[in-house]
Amino acid sequence: MSETPSETPLGVFTDRFLRFDTTDGNEADAQAWLRDRFESFGFDVYEWTADADRLASHPSFPDDPEEIAVADRPSVAGVAEFGDPDAGPTLVLNGHTDVVPADRENWSSDPFEPVWDDGELTARGAVDMKAAVGACVFAVQDLRERADAGEVDLDGRVVVESVVGEEEGGVGAAAAALDNPYPFERDAAIVAEPTELRCVTATEGTVMKRLEIRGRAAHAASRWKGEDVLPHFERIRQAFFELETERGESVSHPLYEEYPIPWPICVGIVRAGSWSSSVAGTLTAEWRFGVAPGETVDEVEAAYEERLAEVVAESEWLSEHPPSFDRFTVQFESAEIDTDEPVVRSLQAAMAETGHDDTDPVGATYGADSRHYVAAGIPTVLYGPGSIDQAHFPNETIRWEEVETARETYVDAATRFLQSSK
Incomplete structure (x- = not known):
């Protein structure tokens, strides 16, 4: 009788990993557990903790080190060596252990109690991205078993990384890119x-901006004596979305033609007013603006600042009471690598071998830790199981078949990449 997915070694590993609540910087226990697993698997283990002062000099992060949480947040990695490791290349398989918070009232089960049902796994982090980390770990074990059995002749190293703070700009990956921990x-x-x-070879960047508008509060019974911020916000909002449309037509990229909105913007938080019986005299809105591969965060920021200035110039009130429009939290630079890079070719060949119908490179409208490695001169591609449409969602679910396919593909891709120097 065959094992069910939850009973396989990879399933048991993933189930335990998912039970750690790694939200809000609480990765330490999960990382300690992973370190133990890496040691039990016979990997060489490395660990590093980011330096807040060092990250504050990085464009992704706030300038104030006090705003960057690094304490008790180790990133860990396991390294497997093959043949003459210095005679071959080194491939990193990277994933992150942190997950976004889960609104438990919107879940049909406890987010940190994995549910296995008919080939699907539901839990916070199932898609983004603990199951994929497990696939990487077991892919390296599979590869080592094949090498030990003489089925493949390899020189080089494969590294499995579990980094922290990806959702906060890439704390662990940025530290590893800035200062090699190996x-x-x-x-x-x-x-x-x-x-x-x-196969994703290009990722979008984002710039995060906080808009603050000042009006004048007044009693609802004489609201004409106040200055309502909401009409001003609506004009700004409309102008920004018009610019989004214009940029979608003027900024082109061959890997983003399939997207209806290639460089999306979003106003995720809006707070206005202070009392239901008063004219709203203040408004704060937090925005995310998409940055195309090849663009810089500064360029896109300048475009939206210019559009805001046009709206302000058309309003007597806003001209006399100009809104503030400042960066906050973390910024994501766009990243792209050549589709002819050996790691891309190795991955595409592996995808063909493991039955993928489409191996063509594509672009993603989100950012990822890949940008830190690309900036450090390390060609990096994205590939993994699950859909971004499930990431951050209630009842986050992944098809286990995809996890196993990814595992097989990582094995084949690593084999081809390590043999590429022979």
Whole structure:
């Protein structure tokens, strides 16, 4: 009788990993558990903690080190060596252990009590991205078993990384990119983000801006004596979305033609007023603006600042009471690598071998830790099980078949990449 997915070694590993609540910087216990697993698997283990002062000099992060949480947040990695490790390349398989918070009232089960049902796994982090980290870990074990059995002849290293703070700008990955935590160089990386098992060679950037508008509060019974901020906000909102449409037509990229909105913007939080019986005299809105590959965060920021200035110039009130429009939290730079990079070719060939119908590179409208490695000169591609449409959602669910397919593909891709230097 065959094992059910939850009974397999990878299933048991993933189930336990998902039971750690790794929201809000609480990765330490899960990372300690992973370190123990890496040691039990016979990997060489490395660990690093980001330096807040170092990250504050990075454009992704706030300038104030006090705003960057790094304490008790270790990133860990397990390294497997093959043949003459210094004679071959090093491939990194990267994933993150942190997850976004779960609104438990919107879940049909406890987010940190994995539910297995008919080939699907539901839990916070199932898609983004603990199942994929498990697939990477067991792919390296599979590869080592094949090498030990003489089925493949390899030189080089494969690294499995579990980094922290990806959802906060890439705390662990940025630290690893800025200051190599290993005594060897890294030649390429695969980040196991949920790409629906597609090969992603370009990721979008984002700039985060907080808009604050000042009006004048007044009693609802004489609201004409106040200055309502909401009409001003609506004009700004409309102008920003018009610019989004214009940019979708003027900024082109061959890997983003399939998206109806290639460089999306979003106003995720709006707070206005202070009392239901008063004219809303203040408004704060937090925005996310998409940055196309090849663009800089500064360029996109400047475009939206210019559009805001046009709206302000048309309003006597806003001209006399100009809104503030400042960056906040973390910024994501866009990233792209050449589709002819050896890691891309190795992954595409592996995808063909493991039965993928479409191996063509695509672009993603989200950012990822890949950008840190690309900026450090390490060609990095995204490939992993699950869909971004499930990430951050209630009842986050992944098809276990995809996890196993990803595992097989990582094995084949790593084999081909390590043999590429022979």
